[in-house]
Amino acid sequence: MGLLELLLAFYQPHNMPYAAKAKTQKFTRRKSNLLKKADQLARLCHADLALIIRKNGRYYTYRSTDHEQWPPNLLEIVR
Secondary structure, three states, rough: OOHHHHHHHHHHHHHHHHOOOOOHHHHHHHHHHHHHHHHHHHHHOOOOEEEEEEEEEEEEEEOOOOOOOOOOOHHHHHO
């Protein structure tokens, strides 16, 4: 198969799931980097940190402490 056939095969509509896969990989990579940065911030600044990421109805969370009362509920934060 020559280069032209490979390029044509790549741009056919049946390869559309590739875009969805690339988007998922990008989200996974960025989520991982964000969690690493949150962990670094919590450790270096001795801060209690809670991070919640919501995508498509699914939640990803990070807590820097294991306290049962952390993170506080929304009413406690707004005060």
